[in-house]
Amino acid sequence: MRRIVCLQGSPRPMGNSASMASALCEAATGEGAQVTTFALNSLEYRGCQGCLLCKTRFEACVLKDGLTPVLEAVRHCDVLVLATPVYFGEVTAQLKAFIDRTYSFLTPDYAFNKDKRTRLAPGKTLCFVIAQGHPREDLFADIFPRYAYFFNWLGFSHSRLLRACKVYHLGDVQKREEVLEEARALGRSLAIGADSAGGRPGLGN
Numbered sequence: 001m002r003r004i005v006c007l008q009g010s011p012r013p014m015g016n017s018a019s020m021a022s023a024l025c026e027a028a029t030g031e032g033a034q035v036t037t038f039a040l041n042s043l044e045y046r047g048c049q050g051c052l053l054c055k056t057r058f059e060a061c062v063l064k065d066g067l068t069p070v071l072e073a074v075r076h077c078d079v080l081v082l083a084t085p086v087y088f089g090e091v092t093a094q095l096k097a098f099i100d101r102t103y104s105f106l107t108p109d110y111a112f113n114k115d116k117r118t119r120l121a122p123g124k125t126l127c128f129v130i131a132q133g134h135p136r137e138d139l140f141a142d143i144f145p146r147y148a149y150f151f152n153w154l155g156f157s158h159s160r161l162l163r164a165c166k167v168y169h170l171g172d173v174q175k176r177e178e179v180l181e182e183a184r185a186l187g188r189s190l191a192i193g194a195d196s197a198g199g200r201p202g203l204g205n
């Protein structure tokens with residue numbers, strides 16, 4: 001059974017990115033996947049403190065807060081779904097703080113030995129779910145490849161993208177049946193482990 005962890009990075013629990021992620025996760029559950037969802041905005045946590053204790057004395061992040069169980073779930077997942085709106089050309093602050101904390105998954109040697117970069121088991125899949133208000137697809141297209149590059153270092157050897165442009169108000173994506181259908185198809189494919197089909201190979205060597 002495939003273990004999928006979904007992080008909702010929007011402060012809007014019924015928003016566009018959360019709706020896309022929900023459609024994906026429901027379809028994955030229907031195919032037998034075990035899905036665990038965390039709404040980041042409901043948790044209390046800090047970003048990485050740069051203490052480097054995860055590189056010197058400990059194997060994991062020493063901060064104990066709302067992200068501790070999230071990081072532990074990600075450690076054991078097969079697929080990580082990161083759902084976010086575009087905020088000022090980026091992921092939300094809630095999601096970025098989580099991403100910075102995944103620094104604790106990198107080994108002390110990550111910069112020098114590309115064969116021993118991660119403390120995570122290899123072969124995981126990253127799935128980005130992005131909602132943006134602007135209709136132009138060429139704008140903010142850099143978000144996904146930038147993070148896929150770094151997550152490849154962490155052991156996410158495949159990455160997938162579900163993206164909706166021109167969704168702004170609450171409920172906008174509910175009127176975009178083609179986006180929701182793409183979400184369901186992606187959820188089914190992730191649930192059965194067809195991660196490389198239609199995906200992109202890992203980036204970032």
Ligand SMILES: Cc1cc2nc3c(=O)[nH]c(=O)nc-3n(C[C@H](O)[C@H](O)[C@H](O)COP(=O)(O)O)c2cc1C
Pocket residue numbers: 010011012014015016017018084085086087088089090131132133134135140167168169170
């Ligand atoms: C603080 C803030 C910043 C935003 N910045 C952008 C942006 O840079 N580009 C864009 O296309 N849309 C931007 N938007 C619009 C959101 O991306 C859009 O409303 C999206 O559908 C929200 O997703 P959600 O419903 O999952 O929260 C911004 C919205 C907010 C509230």
